[in-house]
Structure formats: C-alpha cells, structure tokens
Amino acid sequence: MLTETTEQLLIEEIQYIRPVYAEELTPMEPQELTGDVFEEETSQYTPECSCKVFVAQYVDMPFGDADSFDPNIPRPMAGSVALLRYGDVPHMSYVKSVSDGFVVVMEGNYEKCRITERTVALDDLALRGFWLPPYQAAQIVLGENK
Numbered sequence: 001m002l003t004e005t006t007e008q009l010l011i012e013e014i015q016y017i018r019p020v021y022a023e024e025l026t027p028m029e030p031q032e033l034t035g036d037v038f039e040e041e042t043s044q045y046t047p048e049c050s051c052k053v054f055v056a057q058y059v060d061m062p063f064g065d066a067d068s069f070d071p072n073i074p075r076p077m078a079g080s081v082a083l084l085r086y087g088d089v090p091h092m093s094y095v096k097s098v099s100d101g102f103v104v105v106m107e108g109n110y111e112k113c114r115i116t117e118r119t120v121a122l123d124d125l126a127l128r129g130f131w132l133p134p135y136q137a138a139q140i141v142l143g144e145n146k
Helices: 004-017 034-043 049-055 134-144
Strands: 081-086 089-099 102-108 115-121 127-131
Touching: 049 127, 049 134
Parallel strands: none
Antiparallel strands: 081 089, 081 127, 089 102, 102 115
C-alpha cells in the first residue's frame, strides 16, 4: 500500500507525461552508403565477415555477439557451437564433427572475411567451451543426470 505522500508524488510525475505525436518527430536523413563505405558498413553482416552470422546459418541463435554467449553444455557434439577467445577477441565456430581430443569446426572470419574449416584441440587455451540453444542444452544436461 502506498503512503499518501508517495501517491501524491506519483500523481505529480504522471501529470508531466504527455503523448508524443508523429508530426512532432524530426525524420532522420537517410544515410548514403556508396563504394568502400557501403562495403565496410555492411560486410560485418555477411557469413564470411562475421563468425556469429556464419554460425546462425546452422544453429538457432538469439541476439548477441560472440562475447555474449557462455558455455552451457559439458562436452562438444556435432552441431554445437565452439566458443573461443583470442586475446580480447571473442569468436565462435560451428562444430562439424568431434573426434578423440579434437573438434573440426567451420567458421566465418577466423581469417579476415573468409569461411574456413580447421581442427581445434580440446585442450586449446582459446577454447572457452561449447554452446547450444537452451532448449537443446537442457535435454543434454538432463539426460546426463539420469
């Protein structure tokens, strides 16, 4: 229950709120992107130039960049996402296959604006762990606890 003073303050604040009408808004000028500027601005959203965009072609990915994902499965599996960090640079790759002590990954932008495939050792210091969409990860984790 609100005190009379708190209720009065809320009423006073609400009185200052008013709707904003479309005619009051100033439209933004469209940005003209041509030549090198256009390529520079848009290339980060192509699979070749973005590890996240590349992986999202294979795995159901929520919004966020490579740094916003934390490992959520205990071991790698084909179809999961390998989370890596090279110095201050976060990176993610699609796990194509798993073998004894290694994963074969496909990735965008490990080499600047190229799609590559390579083998990563499971004891590689850059490897932070593995990720799957939460609905898939939960099935794996729950299955291991049975």
